[in-house]
Amino acid sequence: MGENLVGRLSSEMFFIDRADRRSLQMQLTSSIVSTILEARTRSGTRMPSTRQLADHLGISRLTVTLVYQDLVAQGYLDSAPRSGFVVSQKVPHRRIGREDVLSFSQPVDWGRWLKQDLTARRRIAKPLDWRSYPYPFLYGQADPTLFDHAAWRDCARRALGAREFTDLADERMAMDDPVLVDFICRNTLPRRGIRARPEEVLITLGAQNGIWLAVQLLARKDRVAVMEDPGFPDFAATFQFAQMPIHYVPCTDEGLEPSSLPHDTGLVAVTPSHSIPTGTTMPIHKRRELLTMADKHDFLVIEDDYEFEMSFLEPPSPALKSLDGAGRVIYIGSFSKALFPGLRIGYVVGPAPFIEQARALRAMMLRHAPGHMQRVTGYFLALGHYDAHIVRLREAFRQRRETLTHALEKTPFRIAGAARHGGSSLWIEAPEDVDSAAFAERLAVNGVLIEHGRPFFADPPNPCPFFRLGYSSIAEEKIEAGVKIMTRVLSSGIGGQPKDSV
Structure with missing residues (x-):
């Protein structure tokens, strides 16, 4: 043609x-x-x-x-x-014609080459078109009406200036943006009781990237990885990929129980301020006990301190890292939860020798997170837009949580877990004969999205009546109607068997 x-x-x-x-x-x-x-x-x-x-x-x-x-x-x-x-005669480039492709009788046996089937891991699934559903009770998704787009555009414009562009366009040799790192050291970490120097901070592509880097560097096949159950399924997947045996500790009303750790513990993955998915907060005396055991038995702790900004009921407890006098805690933080999940800007805090190795490992993969996005985020933080945004989120989430709590009061659903300081989700238990996976399917047909609880358990109960209701992505005025639909669908009977895989 x-x-x-x-x-x-x-x-x-x-x-x-x-x-x-x-x-x-x-x-x-x-x-x-x-x-x-x-x-x-x-x-x-x-x-x-x-x-x-x-x-x-x-x-x-x-x-x-x-x-x-x-x-x-x-x-x-x-x-x-x-x-x-x-x-034009100056069209930048033209596609070359395709040569004849060689064909061979022996197809590649990918099952032999790929050592693990990563698609088989338990994971939290969310439909890409979730915004088209009228009642999305999804965790971790952003409400664009609460975000200051004009302020973000202004920060992006500043980062695109001629002087800024020259700085950001240069190869940074795996180093991170100084504006962003400075704000984290001077503002973000002190709010969690943490003191850190720039050489003790590494910018990552979200918290998940930080978790992966930490586990890859610290995993030992002769030591056990410990995590909460129910807990964050990506912790389990990351440990499994590193071929580290996992010991699951039941999550109590006080979070992970330190006395339940096996003698050969090597790494402990924990969310002490806001357990995933229950929202349980680990008391200070339990945190001190965990750190004392880490020193005595020579193991390390990975602390995922997500969502601490959403503290609209009471101030959050100090981070586990703030109590760490021996450098045994690797601290993971992220701005993606508070701003928007597509941002993918997180950070790792740890002793300088560990961060040096983490920076080298990250450089083998991607050098560093995109410099322009780091700078835009840094300006958004440094110019005060982030703090103003957090104030808006806290007030909106406080109202939404109150509305959701009241809507659930006269239903068969029980609040099985909630973050003491606030957060953006509730852990719900349906009647014991209900399987939340089948329930979620029925609700989706009726325009309601929930996150069923099976992926959070190492060995989920059968049926599994637990599920998570997020309120960051649903408008307050739709919450009551969504809960009414949940109640109506429940009363009509669930039917079906729980899925064998999630």
Whole structure:
């Protein structure tokens, strides 16, 4: 098609999608560039007139004109006198023709090459189109109405300045953005009772990346990994990938019980301020007991201190790391929960020798988190926008939690766990004959999304009546109606058997 294409490109070759969230200008630009490159359009080929293309697509002629002018500046089009716009001789690159592909009779046996089936791990599943559901009780998702988009754009604009760009464009040799690291050391960590120097902080792609780095560096096959049950399933998956045996400790009303640790413990993964998923808080005396045992039996602790900012009921307890006088706690934090999950900016705090090795391991994978995103986040924090955002979140979540709690009072559902300081979710128990996985399926058909509890257990009860209700992503005015639907679906009977896999 491309080699024989001369004269003029037809308007029918270009399209836009009204359901696409991108701007019309961005869609049209992408469509034109793709057509020119994929069809290997000859230079001098005329484009449809701005009027023709606007009429065909049903958009403003000004939009088409602006797109054409932008593509002239980029070198894809030329403005020809009395001929409108034509494909430029300076098109950045053209696709080469595809050579004949060699075929072989022996297919690759990927089951033999891949040592583990990572897709089989227990994980928390959420539909990508969750925003299309009217009652999304999902944890960890952001409500865009609570976010200051103008402030974020201003910080992004600052980070795109000429002076900033030169700094961020250079190879940083695995070092992190000093603006972001400085704020973490001076503001974020002191709020948790932690004192750390820049060489004791590493920026990661979210908390999960920090957990993976820590486990990969510290895992020992001759020592046991310990975690809460129910607990964060990605802790278990990370330990399993590192081929470290796991010992599950039941999560009590005071969180992980230190006296239940086996004698050969090597690593303990714990969420002391807000247990996943129950919200249980470990008392200070239990934290001291855990650290005393770590010193006595020579093991290390990975502390995931997620969501401590959501403390609208009472101040959060000091971080476990703040009590650590021996450097045995590796502290994991993240800004993704408080800002938005797609941010993927977290951090690890630990002794300088550990951070040095973690930085080297991270450099083997990705050098460092994108510098521009680090700088934008750093400005958002340093200019006070983050603190103002947290104030908005706390007030909104306080109201939503109160509404959700009241809505559940006259239902068969029991609040089995809730963060003492606040948080953004409740751990719920349905009647004992209900399996939350089957219940979640029935609710989704009725527009309600919940997170069933099976992925959080190493060996879930059968049936498993527990599930998590998040309130960060659902508007307050929809909470009561969503709970009514839950009650109605429950009263109509669940039926079915729990799934064998999650």
